Amino acid sequence: MKSLHKMSMLIYLFIFFILIQNMGNITAPSNPVELIEIKSDKQSPLAYTASAPITEPPIDMDENIRTRLKNFRNEAAKLCQLYPKSFFSSLPTYNKKIALTFDDGPDSHTTVKVLDILEYYNIPATFFVIGQNIDKHREVIYRAIKNGHEIANHSWSHIRPTSVSAAELISEVEKTQAKLQEMGITTKVFRPPYGLITPQQMEALKGLGYKAIIWSVDSMDWYTTNPQEIVQCVLSNVHPGAIILMHCAGGHDNRSGTIEALPLIISALKKEGYEFVTIQEMINF
Numbered sequence: 001m002k003s004l005h006k007m008s009m010l011i012y013l014f015i016f017f018i019l020i021q022n023m024g025n026i027t028a029p030s031n032p033v034e035l036i037e038i039k040s041d042k043q044s045p046l047a048y049t050a051s052a053p054i055t056e057p058p059i060d061m062d063e064n065i066r067t068r069l070k071n072f073r074n075e076a077a078k079l080c081q082l083y084p085k086s087f088f089s090s091l092p093t094y095n096k097k098i099a100l101t102f103d104d105g106p107d108s109h110t111t112v113k114v115l116d117i118l119e120y121y122n123i124p125a126t127f128f129v130i131g132q133n134i135d136k137h138r139e140v141i142y143r144a145i146k147n148g149h150e151i152a153n154h155s156w157s158h159i160r161p162t163s164v165s166a167a168e169l170i171s172e173v174e175k176t177q178a179k180l181q182e183m184g185i186t187t188k189v190f191r192p193p194y195g196l197i198t199p200q201q202m203e204a205l206k207g208l209g210y211k212a213i214i215w216s217v218d219s220m221d222w223y224t225t226n227p228q229e230i231v232q233c234v235l236s237n238v239h240p241g242a243i244i245l246m247h248c249a250g251g252h253d254n255r256s257g258t259i260e261a262l263p264l265i266i267s268a269l270k271k272e273g274y275e276f277v278t279i280q281e282m283i284n285f
């Protein structure tokens with residue numbers, strides 16, 4: 001009887017010991033969702049900044065283009081550093097938010113197809129338009145505004161800013177801005193054609209209240225018409241706060257590669273949990 005009592009005491013002690021052991025596990029905070037988020041944030045060194053480095057496109061390309069793009073990335077990084085509040089390559093966010101941007105519109109063919117696709121997926125984007133094309137395609141711009149897209153300035157005639165004076169650039173920008181204002185658009189966001197400006201031009205733009213916005217991910221749709229390559233350029237380089245460069249006009253084949261790639265890009269990014277925003281939504285002006 002005594003040994004039975006001893007035995008049960010030992011069992012009680014054992015159970016007590018196990019309970020104490022597990023106490024730590026029971027009371028420790030366990031939130032797998034939160035932990036996963038923290039982990040993925042830490043793994044994204046490109047996030048949370050308005051000047052993430054422009055990523056290198058992961059496709060085969062001519063050596064001279066590769067060199068040109070490398071020089072471009074270096075020059076753009078310098079501008080981001082010099083003008084952290086005026087020259088942006090990405091959006092300052094901790095979250096999986098990205099901005100799709102479409103340059104060189106409006107037209108009545110490709111821009112319309114891009115709008116159709118964005119409408120189907122019910123997501124907003126930003127269109128950097130060429131001033132001299134606005135009057136011919138006003139209805140396209142009105143449709144874009146109605147659908148919640150942002151319309152921004154891409155100069156009057158797509159000049160290369162680094163080849164003209166600051167005064168010439170400002171005249172190009174202001175002429176387009178006046179046209180946009182006629183249509184009720186007040187956003188003061190400017191994307192320099194080809195992505196670069198001189199410090200003198202940036203100072204002049206700053207003085208007039210403009211922000212210069214380039215991109216951190218180049219879809220390369222100006223270089224390749226292969227939709228798979230365009231998809232690859234975006235998906236392999238995407239990051240929280242990415243600004244993605246695409247085109248909605250020009251090109252010798254009406255940007256057929258862009259039109260084919262766009263639905264694949266959007267659905268893949270949605271699956272990855274990305275939210276689509278306009279530039280204006282993410283940067284306080």
Ligand SMILES: [Zn+2]
Pocket residue numbers: 103104154158193194
């Ligand atoms: Zn352009």
